[in-house]
Amino acid sequence: xxxxxxxxxxxxxxxxxxxxxxxxxxxxxxxxxxxxxxxxxxxxxxxxxxxxxxxxxxxxxxxxxxxxxxxxxxxxxxxxxxxxxxxxxxxxxxxxxxxxxx
Numbered sequence: 001x002x003x004x005x006x007x008x009x010x011x012x013x014x015x016x017x018x019x020x021x022x023x024x025x026x027x028x029x030x031x032x033x034x035x036x037x038x039x040x041x042x043x044x045x046x047x048x049x050x051x052x053x054x055x056x057x058x059x060x061x062x063x064x065x066x067x068x069x070x071x072x073x074x075x076x077x078x079x080x081x082x083x084x085x086x087x088x089x090x091x092x093x094x095x096x097x098x099x100x101x102x
Contacts, residue, residue, distance in 0.1 A: 001062070002037070005048070010040035018047070021072035021081075029055040030078055034069035049083065051095065063093055 002011035019034040032051045039046070047068050051061035063081075071084040083091040 001048070001050070001059075005037055005039065005046060007040050007042070012037040012039050012046075014038075015045060019069045019072050019083075021074065023074050023078045024076055025074075025078040027055075029053060030060065032072055032081060034065070034072060034083070036068055047085075049081070049093070051081070061093075061095060065091055 002013065005012040015036040015038045017033060018036050021032045022028055023030040023032070030051060031054055032049055035048045035050065037046050037048055038044070045068070047065040049061075049063040049065060049069065050059055051063070052058070053060050065083060065085065067089060068086040069083050070086050073082050074080060079094065079096050081093040081095060083093065085091070
């Protein structure tokens with residue numbers, strides 16, 4: 001993941017984890033982690049959301065947010081991820097939209 005967001009062959013670095021969310025769906029098999037990444041040789045940062053499968057230890061989704069994520073939540077199912085940012089913006093990610101099994 002760090003190489004994907006790197007510049008000129010240099011990987012990005014993790015500045016900090018800004019938010020963590022465990023999905024409420026039963027069984028609880030997914031979690032989302034928001035990272036603030038720093039691009040090499042610049043002051044540019046970007047916020048990345050990674051949805052993991054806890055049961056299979058795999059990345060399910062890799063999402064980008066325009067500003068630093070401070071909070072995340074989901075409704076009772078795992079179809080939508082609601083994200084709040086440091087700027088007060090709210091993002092809604094439809095996780096079914098990216099589902100390859102439908």
